[in-house]
Amino acid sequence: MDEKRLREVYEEQRRRAHEVIQADIRPIEVTRVTGVDVAYADPLAVACAVEMDIHSRRVLRVGHHVDHVEAEYIPGAFQLREGPPIIRVLRQFRPDGPVLIDANGILHPRRFGLACLVGVELGIQTIGVAKSLLLGTIRERAGDVAMVTEDDEVLGAALWPEGRGRPIYVSVGHGVSLETAIRVVRSSIWDGAVQPIREAHILSGDVLKHGLASQSETR
DNA sequence: GCGACAG
DNA sequence: ATCTTGTCGC
Numbered sequence A: 001m002d003e004k005r006l007r008e009v010y011e012e013q014r015r016r017a018h019e020v021i022q023a024d025i026r027p028i029e030v031t032r033v034t035g036v037d038v039a040y041a042d043p044l045a046v047a048c049a050v051e052m053d054i055h056s057r058r059v060l061r062v063g064h065h066v067d068h069v070e071a072e073y074i075p076g077a078f079q080l081r082e083g084p085p086i087i088r089v090l091r092q093f094r095p096d097g098p099v100l101i102d103a104n105g106i107l108h109p110r111r112f113g114l115a116c117l118v119g120v121e122l123g124i125q126t127i128g129v130a131k132s133l134l135l136g137t138i139r140e141r142a143g144d145v146a147m148v149t150e151d152d153e154v155l156g157a158a159l160w161p162e163g164r165g166r167p168i169y170v171s172v173g174h175g176v177s178l179e180t181a182i183r184v185v186r187s188s189i190w191d192g193a194v195q196p197i198r199e200a201h202i203l204s205g206d207v208l209k210h211g212l213a214s215q216s217e218t219r
Numbered sequence B: 001g002c003g004a005c006a007g
Numbered sequence C: 001a002t003c004t005t006g007t008c009g010c
Helices: A003-019 A079-093 A114-122 A178-187 A195-210
Strands: A032-041 A044-053 A058-068 A099-101 A126-130 A145-150 A153-159 A168-174
Touching: A003 A114, A032 A079, A032 A195, A044 A079, A044 A195, A058 A079, A058 A195, A079 A114, A099 A114, A099 A195, A114 A126, A114 A168, A126 A178, A153 A178, A168 A178
Parallel strands: A032 A099, A099 A126
Antiparallel strands: A032 A044, A044 A058, A126 A168, A145 A153, A153 A168
């Protein structure tokens, strides 16, 4: 990707960052949470959405979308690669409740990560959950959480799942406050992982490698 | 200028 | 992300 195009993408991110709502646009009761992820195999990209019931810890329904890879991975412009397939699978899935995305929300150089794009584009509540820190400073830990800031601006939070040494990074995608985002992610963690995302990850890799058939005989 | 850099 | 089985460690 050329520099000119990349600069345009960055400019659009700065522009659209103003569309992000960092407050609950509708109350969340944390009963149903959807996780999404994408698996790749050269020309193919398989996006999956998995809706789970937090109380019973069971999968309620799944959806997938086979797409083609549109762009290479560029830190800070991840949305060009993973945005299209995720938006397409969610458009048909029509999630009921918050959506957890394997990426950052406003914890981003231009405050508009993949989770923000998906949320703003579809008008749904999204939360970014990253496995590694893209930027920022982790402040003082209090219990299982610590704020992540950049020049005193709170961009997200580091959250330590029980029994795991390394934290995950939570940030607002769209339509939720950081507090709500943390509450939703906490409730979605068991066995040391953010389960809705973990299920979506396993399923996407499964559909990519063995096809849709493997769905029925899993979990 | 040099390194870092969501998946 | 992906190439890949067993294996070292808490």
